[in-house]
Amino acid sequence: MSEQRGRSFYVLAGFFILFILFLYGPTITIAILSFQGPRGGLTFPMNGVSLHWFYNLFEQQAVGDIWGSFRRSLALGLMVMVTTIIVSVMGGLAFRKRFIGSGVLFYLVITSLIIPSILISLGVGLIFNQLDLDVHWTTSGFGSQLTWTLPFGLLIMFAVFNRFDKTYEEAARDLGATSWQTIRHVVLPIIAPSLIGVALFGFTLSYDEFARTLLTAGSYNTLPLEIFGMTTNVTSPVLYALGTLTTVFSLIIIAIFILSAWWLNRSRVRAGNDAGDGLV
């Protein structure tokens, strides 16, 4: 495979670079514009450079409650993340066994993935409404978001267990491990790096979710709802400053997850398998 790069390589590489620009260009633009001077507007040219709009975020808000909604989104993201990991792992383990109804359950998971988000929002809202319960982000909002994160978690688990080498478990059983010990000491450590992937999906999809929380979050907004509310009545770069800040926050979270998955993998390779390096 060491022949010359053909012309098609350069054409495709150019296309790829354009695609990356298309993906990131707008986000980079608002990141730059959020440093507008105090008199700057929503578009170029820059009217000076300042941190004015970032300071603005930390002052008493005229409208809404940005930091309150940020705390709620953070808490909700963590709740959804932990629940998604636990339920996905259990679900993934369950699907390895044959049980009646597993086919139906699988199609329910797929339905959960493809159903228009607003239907979940509407349906859950209606149920709470008719039961005279107050919708709240910790109850109805939490459950609604799980219908979006769980399918991703489960699909990852399916992919993991499809490639899982069952001989490890057999070895554990042959050595007298109970089924719980096998899961705890053999299965879980092996699948741990992919759990970081599940966690990443669980947290970020919840943190950014809009449609499924729209009618289920109640009177306390999550951050995406707050930001969307701002688009209708805020016409200053403070919106860009907020967008930049929460995107940076997301990027840090993503970097932490990816680096820890990478680190976990590396330390495993290093510590890992001494099979074949034996005395013989």
Add this chain to the structure above:
Amino acid sequence: MSSKQNFSDALSGWLMAAPLVIVLALFLVLPIAMIVVVSFWGATEFSIYPAFKLDNYEFLLRSSVTYSVYLKTFMFTIISWALCLVIGFTVAYFLAFHVRTQTWQIVLFLLCTVPFWTSNIIRMISWVPFLGRNGIANQTLMSMGVIEQPLEWLLFSDFAVVLAFVHLYTLFMVVPIFNTMMRIDKSLLEAARDAGATGFQTLTNVILPLTKPGIMIGSIFVVTLVMGDFITVRFMSGSQSANVGRLISNDVALLRYPSAAATSVVLLITVLITIGIMLRFVNIRKEL
């Protein structure tokens, strides 16, 4: 032994699936059931009341608005899907067959997927300084002398809606297509070359057919996301365009829940039929 074994297997399977079953029952099955029930209810200006009437459906199916909105929804879906497919396939093809080291493949692949984990709302907002009346696109085109007046249709238009859909959802195409491409046995490509196929022939006769499952999975994602959307259409069209999702959210805003529910039922059936047709071409469980 075997029947007892099977029974305990089934039991532990059920126990471990229980949390999943509970969540899906409470927040997926029950809400759908509730929507179906409420779609037959009546509404006054302030409240809704249990009934069994077909008024909501009758109104929905008789209104010409419904059909034009569905037409619009399908238009958005087909155009966005086609663009996502072409762009997604090209990107995945480049990553899978032209990037040579695995490290670079992973790095570039992650570069493509990172935006997926950031906020869609902000990614939509970030088009404003680009497409606005005094935005970068208009300023550039005017300074280049291509146009004299700023183009009005760049932002808050159907063009902007499709652009945002492609921006948001092409990743859903890249990931599964890349995934299936990586599983193609490289010796097949060599065989094609040895047999005298050009690069293009290899692409159409070998790679494309083998990538079909990935294409179908990506398509299912894009189609369902676009069909069920309401917020992208609302924001990017500046409330000037409507799709089915917006029909529902407008009804909700006016507290006309039964009417929103009826529209939801029809939308869900439409999505399920569309996906049902697409699933005939691929076995998802095998492809993971």
